[in-house]
Amino acid sequence: xxxxxxxxxxxxxxxxxxxxxxxxxxxxxxxxxxxxxxxxxxxxxxxxxxxxxxxxxxxxxxxxxxxxxxxxxxxxxxxxxxxxxxxxxxxxxxxxxxxxxxxxxxxxxxxxxxxxxxxxxxxxxxxxxxxxxxxxxxxxxxxxxxxxxxxxxxxxxxxxxxxxxxxxxxxxxxxxxxxxxxxxxxxxxxxxxxxxxxxxxxxxxxxxxxxxxxxxxxxxxxxxxxxxxxxxxxxxxxxxxxxxxxxxxxxxxxxxxxxxxxxxxxxxxxxxxxxxxxxxxxxxxxxxxxxxxxxxxxxxxxxxxxxxxxxxxxxxxxxxxxxxxxxxxxxxxxxxxxxxxxxxxxxxxxxxxxxxxxxxxxxxxxxxxxxxxxxxxxxxxxxxxxxxxxxxxxxxxxxxx
Amino acid sequence: xxxxxxxxxxxxxxxxxxxxxxxxxxxxxxxxxxxxxxxxxxxxxxxxxxxxxxxxxxxxxxxxxxxxxxxxxxxxxxxxxxxxxxxxxxxxxxxxxxxxxxxxxxxxxxxxxxxxxxxxxxxxxxxxxxxxxxxxxxxxxxxxxxxxxxxxxxxxxxxxxxxxxxxxxxxxxxxxxxxxxxxxxxxxxxxxxxxxxxxxxxxxxxxxxxxxxxxxxxxxxxxxxxxxxxxxxxxxxxxxxxxxxxxxxxxxxxxxxxxxxxxxxxxxxxxxxxxxxxxxxxxxxxxxxxxxxxxxxxxxxxxxxxxxx
Numbered sequence: 001x002x003x004x005x006x007x008x009x010x011x012x013x014x015x016x017x018x019x020x021x022x023x024x025x026x027x028x029x030x031x032x033x034x035x036x037x038x039x040x041x042x043x044x045x046x047x048x049x050x051x052x053x054x055x056x057x058x059x060x061x062x063x064x065x066x067x068x069x070x071x072x073x074x075x076x077x078x079x080x081x082x083x084x085x086x087x088x089x090x091x092x093x094x095x096x097x098x099x100x101x102x103x104x105x106x107x108x109x110x111x112x113x114x115x116x117x118x119x120x121x122x123x124x125x126x127x128x129x130x131x132x133x134x135x136x137x138x139x140x141x142x143x144x145x146x147x148x149x150x151x152x153x154x155x156x157x158x159x160x161x162x163x164x165x166x167x168x169x170x171x172x173x174x175x176x177x178x179x180x181x182x183x184x185x186x187x188x189x190x191x192x193x194x195x196x197x198x199x200x201x202x203x204x205x206x207x208x209x210x211x212x213x214x215x216x217x218x219x220x221x222x223x224x225x226x227x228x229x230x231x232x233x234x235x236x237x238x239x240x241x242x243x244x245x246x247x248x249x250x251x252x253x254x255x256x257x258x259x260x261x262x263x264x265x266x267x268x269x270x271x272x273x274x275x276x277x278x279x280x281x282x283x284x285x286x287x288x289x290x291x292x293x294x295x296x297x298x299x300x301x302x303x304x305x306x307x308x309x310x311x312x313x314x315x316x317x318x319x320x321x322x323x324x325x326x327x328x329x330x331x332x333x334x335x336x337x338x339x340x341x342x343x344x345x346x347x348x349x350x351x352x353x354x355x356x357x358x359x360x361x362x363x364x365x366x367x368x369x370x371x372x373x374x375x376x377x378x379x380x381x382x383x384x385x386x387x388x389x390x391x392x393x394x395x396x397x398x399x400x401x
Numbered sequence: 402x403x404x405x406x407x408x409x410x411x412x413x414x415x416x417x418x419x420x421x422x423x424x425x426x427x428x429x430x431x432x433x434x435x436x437x438x439x440x441x442x443x444x445x446x447x448x449x450x451x452x453x454x455x456x457x458x459x460x461x462x463x464x465x466x467x468x469x470x471x472x473x474x475x476x477x478x479x480x481x482x483x484x485x486x487x488x489x490x491x492x493x494x495x496x497x498x499x500x501x502x503x504x505x506x507x508x509x510x511x512x513x514x515x516x517x518x519x520x521x522x523x524x525x526x527x528x529x530x531x532x533x534x535x536x537x538x539x540x541x542x543x544x545x546x547x548x549x550x551x552x553x554x555x556x557x558x559x560x561x562x563x564x565x566x567x568x569x570x571x572x573x574x575x576x577x578x579x580x581x582x583x584x585x586x587x588x589x590x591x592x593x594x595x596x597x598x599x600x601x602x603x604x605x606x607x608x609x610x611x612x613x614x615x616x617x618x619x620x621x622x623x624x625x626x627x628x629x630x631x632x633x634x635x636x637x638x639x640x641x642x643x644x645x646x647x648x649x650x651x652x653x654x655x656x657x658x659x660x661x662x663x664x665x666x667x668x669x670x671x672x673x674x675x676x677x678x679x680x681x682x683x684x685x686x687x688x689x690x691x692x693x694x695x696x697x698x699x700x701x702x703x704x705x706x707x708x709x710x
């Protein structure tokens with residue numbers, strides 16, 4: 001059943017929904033990257049919650065005009081208008097008052113949502129009020145979706161994606177270096193507004209599939225996940241889009257494969273699974289990679305300090321050092337050095353002495369700064385230079401008793 | 402409006418609304434000043450999975466398991482946010498967004514997958530609450546306020562949120578000085594020997610407790626509104642923290658009462674005959690108060706100086 005869904009064998013509507021979700025995921029991932037890089041990820045939370053009063057008003061107006069209140073295009077239009085108002089409120093609060101952006105976001109989010117809830121209860125009591133269609137917009141529901149709704153979502157996803165691709169250059173510029181962008185003649189405020197408008201478009205298109213409470217996850221989680229895999233901006237954008245697309249597609253497919261699997265939460269949890277995977281297993285920035293790096297560093301430090309202790313005939317108490325020395329065959333379990341250990345220790349001590357000479361000689365000033373207690377001296381000095389230094393240190397001398 | 406009608410039907414919801422508003426607004430002042438306002442948002446979202454898990458474990462909708470489950474979920478969320486922020490080197494806002502949306506999604510999924518048809522537990526209820534249903538059936542008029550038999554029939558949410566409010570007031574009062582110092586100058590607070598990390602965590606936990614107790618009565622959306630709107634509006638009224646807290650309490654109480662009255666009686670004035678959601682209206686009124694404050698508040702501008710007329 002799941003395989004059927006993943007290969008688009010579950011009927012026309014499910015296919016359209018899956019494609020729409022994938023397109024939506026890609027545009028959300030790409031748009032979200034710019035919000036994330038501008039450190040404004042949570043503004044989208046205010047936008048998405050602010051759609052609710054617009055949905056309610058659109059429903060009331062459409063019923064009042066004698067139409068079907070659940071017309072998706074009308075609801076989307078209404079939600080876009082009120083989300084835009086919410087966004088303007090956030091901006092005017094942050095610009096005109098001393099409140100920080102997070103307070104503005106929270107205030108707009110909660111009061112708009114509260115107003116929306118009030119409108120929903122009004123609709124409930126209206127004579128024609130079958131509010132059932134509106135509840136689905138909170139958490140997304142694709143079950144029993146009309147063909148034209150699925151078509152609107154697929155088209156909306158595609159249009160948003162096209163716009164994002166069209167605008168990605170100025171958005172990258174502003175996200176990374178707004179000062180430079182301004183100097184280069186880019187109107188950063190307008191680009192910021194465009195980014196927000198795209199986030200708004202994603203929210204509005206995503207209402208029916210993911211729902212207004214969870215759509216913000218599609219704008220936040222893919223960019224955060226993509227950031228683990230690369231440091232290059234174009235790749236963050238591309239990977240984030242891909243992750244969003246995969247989550248949307250797989251999530252929609254899983255949800256279509258069985259009853260009682262709501263689409264929105266499944267898409268978000270798919271996204272979260274990808275995030276957890278990346279958090280732990282990404283190369284370089286992942287937790288596992290960081291842990292391995294830490295262990296290898298720790299091993300180097302302990303071996304080095306252990307060898308220096310052996311060379312100076314000091315006892316070693318640190319159990320980890322002894323264990324590491326023993327594993328390398330440089331010492332026995334009781335801390336007594338082996339022949340190889342003694343030899344390596346003598347070399348380590350000599351290298352320390354060589355470094356001391358390096359520190360004193362102005363010729364080696366640049367190299368001297370490379371000393372960190374772990375670096376192999378052969379990796380920074382040539383054999384000739386080492387020979388010169390050994391000359392300064394000198395060999396063993398006879399002593400008269 | 403006679404006492405016979407008002408006391409059983411409106412007194413308890415109004416009191417619960419007021420206590421909730423005050424319990425949330427007090428820690429909200431510090432959260433807004435510390436730029437942690439959205440912690441309230443995150444907490445109120447993760448309460449849902451906590452409640453669902455508590456229900457699945459105990460199989461009942463009793464209050465205490467729910468509260469414990471929700472509080473645990475809030476603590477788990479805070480720990481997860483911090484862990485993701487540190488492990489992944491991600492800014493707080495994004496880490497928060499990852500955690501609360503995922504936990505909320507998990508809660509919704511659990512709810513849909515488990516059989517909760519026999520009990521009243523659904524997402525809409527969690528979001529919007531049902532303040533109107535917390536009526537006091539045993540009351541017969543103002544006299545019943547002093548009548549022990551009638552008092553025994555009070556909705557259990559009322560004493561619970563009242564105790565929570567007292568706890569929050571006690572916390573704010575006891576830790577006033579360290580809270581104030583560490584909010585404005587963390588380095589100085591550390592220099593004085595205040596354990597700012599523990600204090601910050603305590604503030605978040607107190608907020609979580611307030612959110613959970615309030616959630617039980619009024620739903621999560623009003624909780625977010627009460628955490629942020631009254632303190633934010635109060636911030637625009639004055640430069641002194643003492644007065645800001647005072648204003649925030651005034652605003653919180655005002656939005657609770659005004660919101661409830663508008664929701665309950667407003668439609669009647671306009672010719673409708675059905676009340677609208679009180680929780681939603683309270684949130685909307687608090688937003689309206691904030692909007693007025695951003696336009697006319699004496700200390701609204703960034704420099705902080707009162708604007709001369």
